[in-house]
Every structure is written in structure tokens, then in C-alpha cells.
Amino acid sequence: MGLREFMNELKERGDLVEIDDPVSSDLDACRIAREIERPILFKNLSGMRACINLISSREILSRVLGVEPDKIAPRLADLPLKGEVRIVDDSPAREVIRRADLSTLPIMRFFERDGGAYITAGIIVTEFDGVRNASFHRMMVIGKNKVVARLVPPRHTYMLHKKAKEQGKGLKVGIVIGPDPVILFAAATRVEPGREFEYASALRGGPVELFRLDNGICVPHAEIVLEGEIERDECAREGPFVDITGTYDRVRLEPVITLDKIYHREDPIYHSIIPGGMEHQLLMGVPYEPVILRGVRHVADARNVILTRGGCTYLHAAISIRKVREGDGKNAIIAAFAAAPSLKQVVVVDEDIDILDPIELEYAIATRVRWDEDLVMVRGARGSSLDPSAAEDGTSTKVGIDATKPLGRRGAFERVTS
CATH class of the missing domain: 2.30.110.10 (Electron Transport, Fmn-binding Protein; Chain A)
Structure with a gap:
């Protein structure tokens, strides 16, 4: 065409x-x-x-x-x-x-x-x-x-x-x-x-x-x-x-x-x-989504990836996984940063969250994250030259949020559908 x-x-x-x-x-x-x-x-x-x-x-x-x-x-x-x-x-x-x-x-x-x-x-x-x-x-x-x-x-x-x-x-x-x-x-x-x-x-x-x-x-x-x-x-x-x-x-x-x-x-x-x-x-951003997905598949059962519009479709990613082991969410965060070094923030959620919907993503963060346990912070990492907040040497702090449900308490997070 x-x-x-x-x-x-x-x-x-x-x-x-x-x-x-x-x-x-x-x-x-x-x-x-x-x-x-x-x-x-x-x-x-x-x-x-x-x-x-x-x-x-x-x-x-x-x-x-x-x-x-x-x-x-x-x-x-x-x-x-x-x-x-x-x-x-x-x-x-x-x-x-x-x-x-x-x-x-x-x-x-x-x-x-x-x-x-x-x-x-x-x-x-x-x-x-x-x-x-x-x-x-x-x-x-x-x-x-x-x-x-x-x-x-x-x-x-x-x-x-x-x-x-x-x-x-x-x-x-x-x-x-x-x-x-x-x-x-x-x-x-x-x-x-x-x-x-x-x-x-x-x-x-x-x-x-x-x-x-x-x-x-x-x-x-x-x-x-x-x-x-x-x-x-x-x-x-x-x-x-x-x-x-x-x-x-x-x-x-x-x-x-x-x-x-x-x-x-x-x-x-x-x-x-x-x-x-x-x-x-x-x-500029969407071609990185399959790169991130392939990278995360090495460490978790990754289902989908989106670079969010609020992150300029470049700096922030949301990742959907089927969690089968504790730690899958954090491994997915680390793999995503490795696959796309320009990323500054990664949120990992379960399959029931629609990652194309920013309200759904915020809901997962609000109801499934314990900040003292589920936050991954990487200081002094090389980021994107396009990030105006990066230091003069090109480094910045990256943040990963594991917004997946604990495997042993899934029933407590079941959402009413009707």
C-alpha cells in the first residue's frame, strides 16, 4: 500500500x-x-x-x-x-x-x-x-x-x-x-x-x-x-x-x-x-516494545508490553506477565532495563490488568504494591540522552514497580466483575 x-x-x-x-x-x-x-x-x-x-x-x-x-x-x-x-x-x-x-x-x-x-x-x-x-x-x-x-x-x-x-x-x-x-x-x-x-x-x-x-x-x-x-x-x-x-x-x-x-x-x-x-x-518508541517483550520472556512468562504515552512512548514501560513464581515481577523489571537501556520506569502487572489503560495501571499500583517490598531502584544507571532530568554524564535513577499479586494471597485481590 x-x-x-x-x-x-x-x-x-x-x-x-x-x-x-x-x-x-x-x-x-x-x-x-x-x-x-x-x-x-x-x-x-x-x-x-x-x-x-x-x-x-x-x-x-x-x-x-x-x-x-x-x-x-x-x-x-x-x-x-x-x-x-x-x-x-x-x-x-x-x-x-x-x-x-x-x-x-x-x-x-x-x-x-x-x-x-x-x-x-x-x-x-x-x-x-x-x-x-x-x-x-x-x-x-x-x-x-x-x-x-x-x-x-x-x-x-x-x-x-x-x-x-x-x-x-x-x-x-x-x-x-x-x-x-x-x-x-x-x-x-x-x-x-x-x-x-x-x-x-x-x-x-x-x-x-x-x-x-x-x-x-x-x-x-x-x-x-x-x-x-x-x-x-x-x-x-x-x-x-x-x-x-x-x-x-x-x-x-x-x-x-x-x-x-x-x-x-x-x-x-x-x-x-x-x-x-x-x-x-x-x-520511535513502539519498535522497542517487542525488544523488551523478548528480553523479559527469558526470565518470566511475559504476555505483553507497552511504552506508555505519559512516558513519551519511550521512557516508561508497562509489562503484563503470568506470574508463576515469587520474584518473577522483579526479574521482569531487571530484564526490561537490560533490553531497553533508555527506560526510566517499569511497572509489572498481572494478566488481569489492561496495560493500555492508565487507570488500570494505577489501580494495580494502588492495590497491589507494598512500597517497602515491591520497589526496585537502580541508581547511577545510564539512561536516555533525551531525558532532560539525566545528569551531565548521562546517568539517572531507574525505578521498577512490581504490581503483581502475591501468589499465596491471590484470593484477597480477586475483583468483583458482576
Whole structure:
């Protein structure tokens, strides 16, 4: 399913808001999108069609993945990482090919203190020494055909660029905007190096097609593709930029990408992700849920995991287990922190608690926790660089709450149902 087909599906379900009036990509579109919090199609965003809040809820993401909202982590945890990738000769994205000029795209400035206009839904596809990678990177516009991209060490794009530099080369890229939403999710997931498109094929249940850009990089069909190269030595200041917690990340020197060409469909739809918004949080956080579930399964009968919205879908986790031994809850806490080091808080509950319901989670804490016995505290642990409360050295205190029922007193916790 392409982006257009997915948006048509959203429209048929009554989920899509369409805005006909002209809207500026400088601050105005972000303000409107934050107020509406639903998928939006701007028909004239600085002169072009654009979508925002595309995957703005767990329910919409579940439709992308073809699974119920409460079954996402179990489904992904058990998904075989194998699929078919085909290289094809042509693509709708090649309907128009022109010299790169970023001023022709409705690239958004989101907040007053932003360092500039940012491409936020761009998937950078790279290939080096026979290995292909696809991943999200924020890119700040610094010129008509130049952006500065945040490359996080030691992640794959950073390492490929480092290897290219060691050989005296830049790193060729294709920047994909507006592909199949399944590919968005796959590119946000950390899989084995070079297997993002195989993972997308497994999610989709069918082959993923790639086509070759003129610089040799193979990319999936999309609304817009930018062709260029991450410069070997040129860097620029990147930021300020609002990250997943809704707070500003710090300014850094980052590599510059010089763009040569823009490929796009006739009347393309530009896709943008609101920094710190629900789409940002879901795409960045949900891929960790199956990772945590697999990790906890090593020590307990784990049934489900969710990263909670109040924890920015990144810092706080709720885990459902079938408790069979005393201590299972605490082991689950430790395993979760090991599986996802960015976690700051973990709550473990029994199967009868709906972990998607924050009231249910609070109920479990209120009625099943003895704070002197059921609290696990880890001081001085490395946490997330995105946590504004972390110390300067990146450490913080992590808390686990074992909100499971004692095995010997389960009858005392039985809830009235009728």
C-alpha cells in the first residue's frame, strides 16, 4: 500500500481532516496539527500538498501493521525477520526528475526556537561495501541544496559514513519522503544491519520493491526522493530541535548532505512528522516494545508490553506477565532495563490488568504494591540522552514497580466483575 492509498483509507474511515485553505509551512501548520491531533491533508501548504499526523494513534498504527492495538508487541516479537526485496526498473517517483531546490518543498519550521526548517519524515537510505541501511534522521535545511543531518553514534548510518570517510569518500544517499507507511515503521525499527526492507516485507506479507537512483542507491517507491551525498568532511551546527520529550535537544556539529536531484510523483504529497508529537513517539518508541517483550520472556512468562504515552512512548514501560513464581515481577523489571537501556520506569502487572489503560495501571499500583517490598531502584544507571532530568554524564535513577499479586494471597485481590 502506498501513501496515497493509505490516506484514501483514512478518508473512507472518517479519520482524515482535509484543509483547503492556504497554510504556511513556517509555524502555522505545526500549530494547526497540534490542535487537531488527527491525520491531516493540507491541500495548499506553502503551495504544495502535505500530510501531517499520518500515524497519530496506536489504533492507526495497528492498521498499518495489520494487528489489533493490544497485540502489537506479541505480533512483532514473534515475526520472522525475512522477506523478499525486488529491484525494479522504474517507479512512480521518477515521473519528475529535476535539480535539487529545497525551497520548492513545504519543509516546516515547527517552533519559534528551531534552528531552521526541518525534514523530519525523511528516511536516509545508504549503501557502502555491499551493505544497505535505511533509517530516520532529522535534517535541518541550511541552503538551497544542503541539509545538516543528526547522525547518532554508533548507529548504522553514522558507522557507514565513518567507514566512507576512512576511505577518503563521501557517502551516497537517497532520502525517501512519503513511502508505504509499513516502510516508515520498518525504517524506525532497529533490525540486523541491512535488513530494514526485508523486515518491511515481513510486516507487509509481500515483496518490497526498490528502484535505483542515478547515483546507484536503491530506494522504495515514494512521493518524493532526494539524491545526494553525505560530505566527507563538511559539518555545520544542527539545532536547536525539539525531540521526543517535547524539550529542546542541544546544538551539535553534524555532517552536511549536498543534494543533486529531486525525484517525485506528479502533484506529490510531502510528509512531515511533528517533533515530540504522537507520530514521532509511536514510530520511535513502539519498535522497542517487542525488544523488551523478548528480553523479559527469558526470565518470566511475559504476555505483553507497552511504552506508555505519559512516558513519551519511550521512557516508561508497562509489562503484563503470568506470574508463576515469587520474584518473577522483579526479574521482569531487571530484564526490561537490560533490553531497553533508555527506560526510566517499569511497572509489572498481572494478566488481569489492561496495560493500555492508565487507570488500570494505577489501580494495580494502588492495590497491589507494598512500597517497602515491591520497589526496585537502580541508581547511577545510564539512561536516555533525551531525558532532560539525566545528569551531565548521562546517568539517572531507574525505578521498577512490581504490581503483581502475591501468589499465596491471590484470593484477597480477586475483583468483583458482576
